[in-house]
Amino acid sequence: MNPIIQVEKLTKAYGAMIAVDDVSFAVQSGEIFGMVGPNGAGKTTTIECLEGLRRPDQGRVHVLGLDPVSQERLLRPQLGVQLQQANLPERIKVWEALDLYASFYSRPLDWRNLIEQLGLAEKRNTAFRKLSGGQKQRLFIALALLNDPQVVFLDELTTGLDPQARHASWDLVRSIRDRGKTVFLTTHFMEEAERLCDRVAIMDQGRIVALDTPANLIRSLKGENRVQFSVDVDLDVSSLSKLPHAGRLERHGDIFVVHGRATDHQDQAALVGEVVNFLTLHGVRFSELRTEQANLEDVFLALTGRQIRV
Amino acid sequence: MMRPFLKMTWIEAKLLLREPIGVFFTLAFPLMMLFLFGSIYGNKPLPFFAGYGSVDVSVPAYTAMIIATSGLLTLSIGMAGNRENGILRRLRATPMRPLIILSSQMTVIFAMTVAGMTLLIVAGKIFYGLRFNGSALNVAAAFLLSSLSFFALGFVLAGLLPTARTAQVVGMVLFYPMIFLSGSTIPLESLPSGVRAFARFLPLTHVVTLLRGLWIGDAWSRHGTEVIVLLVLLIACTLVAVKTFRWE
Structure with missing residues (x-):
C-alpha cells in the first residue's frame, strides 16, 4: 500500500537558519504518527510543509499522492488541520464557526453530531472568547474533522492544556484514528508521544535523529531501568x-x-x-x-x- | 462559491454589530454631529453655501467622514487584527480562496457605510428638510468610487502595519487631521485659504468635493480632478495592497 504521507529530503530554511534539514519519512494509513522534539526543532515547519502552508526549499512532499503546494486545490478538501497559532474571532459563537467552516466543503459532516461527540453541544451558543483552553482545542478539532478528512494534522494540540484536558485530548486523537483516519501530530511532550503515537520521529535541530515505535526506541536504550x-x-x-x-x-x-x-x-x-x-x-x-x-x-x-x- | 461567501458575509456582519465601538463611529457619531450642528445652524439657505443650508452641505460631507472611518479605521484595524490573532491563518488552512474572504469583509463594511449614509439622509430629510438636486445614480457611483479607494487605502495600512494597535494609531493619525482639514466636518468654506490649499493634498477633500458637487447637481465634467485623484488612489492602493497582503 502506498504511504499516506511521503517526505523525501525535505529542506526548508528561513534566511540563514535551516529549520528542516534533509528530512525523509513516510506515514502509513491509519497510524498516529508523532513528531517530537524541543521547540525550534523544525516540527511546525515540517507539518506546515505537509499542510501546503509553506513551500519546501528542496525535496519532495506528497500527501495522499498529491503535492501540497501545486495541487493544493485537490488536496485541501481532504485534509483536517489544527494549527498551533490560530484563532477565531472573539465574539463568534461555537455554532456559527462550525456552520461557517462547514460551508467551505462540499460534503461536510453534520456538525451537530460532531460537537455532541466532542462534548461541546451545550456550548453551541457560547462566544469563542468565553471558552476554556480545552474547549477551544475541542472546537478546533471539530473544525479539523468537519470535512471528514483522510488525514488530520495536529500541531502542538495539548500545549497550554492542564493534565486533565490533555488526557481527554489523547482519547480524542485515538478516537480519530479509530475512525480510520491517519493522524500526524507534533508535540514537545515526550510522554504524550510515548503514550499516544504508534510511531514517533524524534527531531532535533532540523533533523530526524530516530524513528520507530516508542517501545522500540526505549528498548534500544539498553539497561536504562x-x-x-x-x-x-x-x-x-x-x-x-x-x-x-x-x-x-x-x-x-x-x-x-x-x-x-x-x-x-x-x-x-x-x-x-x-x-x-x-x-x-x-x-x-x-x-x-x-x-x-x-x-x-x-x-x-x-x-x-x-x-x-x- | 456563493454559499460560503454569503455565510461568511452574514457572520462578519453579526460580528461587526457585536463590536459597539465600530457601530458607534459609523452609525451614531455622524448622526450626533448632524443633530448638534443642525440644532445650532438649522438648514436655512445661505449665500455662504451658494443658496444651500448647513445640513444640505453637511450630509454629503459627513458621508465622506463615514467613508474615511470605514476605510482607515474599521477595515484596517479589523484586517490587521484578524491577521495578528491568527484568524486569517486558520481560514487559510481551508479551501476558501482569499478573494472570497476579503470581499466578504469589504461587503460588510460597505453595507455599514451605506447604512451610515442612509441614516444621515433619512434624519436630514425628516428633521431639516434636506435638499437634493443631483442624480441619485451619480451620487451612488461617486460614493462607490470613494468607498473603494478608501477601502484600498485601509488594506494598504493593514498590509504595512504589523499589529491592530499600530494600525489603529496610524489610522487615527491619518483620520483625525484629515476629517477636520478636508471639509468633512468643518465646511471648506469656513477654513482659511492656507488650510484649503493644503487640503487639496488630502484624498478625503476630493471625496467631500465630489459628493457635495454631485449632491447639488454638478455634472461629472466639473469634477475631473476628484475622479482622477480617487481612481489613481484606488489603483495604486490596490496594487500595493496585493503586494503587501500577508496571511500571518
Whole structure:
C-alpha cells in the first residue's frame, strides 16, 4: 500500500537558519504518527510543509499522492488541520464557526453530531472568547474533522492544556484514528508521544535523529531501568549483580543503584521483585526504594546529549 | 462559491454589530454631529453655501467622514487584527480562496457605510428638510468610487502595519487631521485659504468635493480632478495592497 504521507529530503530554511534539514519519512494509513522534539526543532515547519502552508526549499512532499503546494486545490478538501497559532474571532459563537467552516466543503459532516461527540453541544451558543483552553482545542478539532478528512494534522494540540484536558485530548486523537483516519501530530511532550503515537520521529535541530515505535526506541536504550534504594548497613554488593535481571551496579555512599538488563516493563517489575526479595531474604533494612523507567526523554538525552525541558 | 461567501458575509456582519465601538463611529457619531450642528445652524439657505443650508452641505460631507472611518479605521484595524490573532491563518488552512474572504469583509463594511449614509439622509430629510438636486445614480457611483479607494487605502495600512494597535494609531493619525482639514466636518468654506490649499493634498477633500458637487447637481465634467485623484488612489492602493497582503 502506498504511504499516506511521503517526505523525501525535505529542506526548508528561513534566511540563514535551516529549520528542516534533509528530512525523509513516510506515514502509513491509519497510524498516529508523532513528531517530537524541543521547540525550534523544525516540527511546525515540517507539518506546515505537509499542510501546503509553506513551500519546501528542496525535496519532495506528497500527501495522499498529491503535492501540497501545486495541487493544493485537490488536496485541501481532504485534509483536517489544527494549527498551533490560530484563532477565531472573539465574539463568534461555537455554532456559527462550525456552520461557517462547514460551508467551505462540499460534503461536510453534520456538525451537530460532531460537537455532541466532542462534548461541546451545550456550548453551541457560547462566544469563542468565553471558552476554556480545552474547549477551544475541542472546537478546533471539530473544525479539523468537519470535512471528514483522510488525514488530520495536529500541531502542538495539548500545549497550554492542564493534565486533565490533555488526557481527554489523547482519547480524542485515538478516537480519530479509530475512525480510520491517519493522524500526524507534533508535540514537545515526550510522554504524550510515548503514550499516544504508534510511531514517533524524534527531531532535533532540523533533523530526524530516530524513528520507530516508542517501545522500540526505549528498548534500544539498553539497561536504562534502575532500582535505587539506601541501606544503613554494609551490603555485599557483588551478590546483587547475580540477580537474573540485574546488570551494572552503582554505589554512592549508602545509596545503591541497580541497573536493569532489559528495558521492557515486565522485566522492570521482575527486577524490582528480585531486589526486594534479595534484601528481605538477607534481612537488610532498606529505605527510599525508587524505580526509574527509561522513557522517550532518556532516548532523547541519549541521542542528543541534552535534556528536553520546556 | 456563493454559499460560503454569503455565510461568511452574514457572520462578519453579526460580528461587526457585536463590536459597539465600530457601530458607534459609523452609525451614531455622524448622526450626533448632524443633530448638534443642525440644532445650532438649522438648514436655512445661505449665500455662504451658494443658496444651500448647513445640513444640505453637511450630509454629503459627513458621508465622506463615514467613508474615511470605514476605510482607515474599521477595515484596517479589523484586517490587521484578524491577521495578528491568527484568524486569517486558520481560514487559510481551508479551501476558501482569499478573494472570497476579503470581499466578504469589504461587503460588510460597505453595507455599514451605506447604512451610515442612509441614516444621515433619512434624519436630514425628516428633521431639516434636506435638499437634493443631483442624480441619485451619480451620487451612488461617486460614493462607490470613494468607498473603494478608501477601502484600498485601509488594506494598504493593514498590509504595512504589523499589529491592530499600530494600525489603529496610524489610522487615527491619518483620520483625525484629515476629517477636520478636508471639509468633512468643518465646511471648506469656513477654513482659511492656507488650510484649503493644503487640503487639496488630502484624498478625503476630493471625496467631500465630489459628493457635495454631485449632491447639488454638478455634472461629472466639473469634477475631473476628484475622479482622477480617487481612481489613481484606488489603483495604486490596490496594487500595493496585493503586494503587501500577508496571511500571518
